[in-house]
Amino acid sequence: MKEYIYSRNAVYETLRARRRQVYQLLIGEGVQEKGRLNEIIALAKQQKINSERVPRNRLDSIHRQHQGVALQVGDYPYVDLVDILNLAQKRSEAPFVLLLDALQDPQNLGTLLRTAEAVGVHGVVIPLAHTAQVTPAVVNASSGASEHLLI
Template sequence: MSEQLNQEELIAGKHPVLEALRSGRSIHKIWIAEGSQKNAGAIVAEAKKAGIVVMTVDKRKLEAMAGGDIAHQGVIAQAAPFPYAEVEDLLAIAKERGEQPFLVLLDEIEDPHNLGSILRTAECTGVHGVIIPKRRSAGLTATVLKTSAGAAEHVAVARVTNLAQTIDKLKEAGVWVAGTDVSATEDVYRSRFDMPLAVVIGNESKGMGRLIKEKCDFLVKLPLLGRLNSLNASVAAGVLMYEVVRQRRSL
């Protein structure tokens, strides 16, 4: 097997690798840097139980594999390509839990660190799934998996060809779609989210596309009381997700 690995197949960092093992992700091999074995005891133990090969190598080999862009912490795993879910799977998760659907749609989020952070918050807030477009959007790369701190292993992610058509299908299934936009007249803290809901977060610089905005049932905005007129996409998503949690817990 060639050692030239695709970034989509790498999981770097102790916590992400450990979460991948515990989630049952298909992992082919794990590399641990010399001198890091003591701090990677839990990973070695999980890998042994699963029958996964663990190799001890020079730290420089891991740095070459990571390409200098990922903090590997002395551990890298080679995994099967990330198993994307179908939109129907996300709705099924909500039904299995006996909960109203709570989904997050990302309209061309391009920064992998933003995507990783959003996935981490989505896991913490009980989101049933995240939907991303196949084009002009960050996918589940090694950087995303690392930034999510392992959360990507526990949140269902669907990758769709047409986000607008997906919104239509969600509406047909009884899901309300709320878009986030600075031009909205409705304050997020005065909006109701106690219904089957999909929240749309727009691109870091452009916001939501025109068609996606038109497809939304209603638009909301976060109050901005300082001099700046926008928030980081992952921060805005986090605030909104926790407002949904707050409202649902208060019922």
């Protein structure tokens, strides 16, 4: 399923992580190409991702807090617990895993994922039911940190 990641940090980190299928970069007409947006455009060119200038109302239809940019991507690449444990073993470290259950608010999940990534968690385990999944809102709330975590 295709979805849109929005906001500059979330888009930048998604491109930097290179874990998802990326289909297209949308940039709002009239948005100045400076700072983080320049970095986003450079990464998109480097990865041969099609970019398109679109009217702001097109971005508004994706999310009102788009910050002038959106990235069309495929599903989040979930992993198995064994992949998380293998990462810890590869680094010769004791597994550092965050286990979450019944966490339904995307903002809270995003905040926890951002913190988990900052403190060096090898991965995060969430159940398939009764818990928020990694959606664009979660990616945005995590400032893109979710894209670097094994979940």
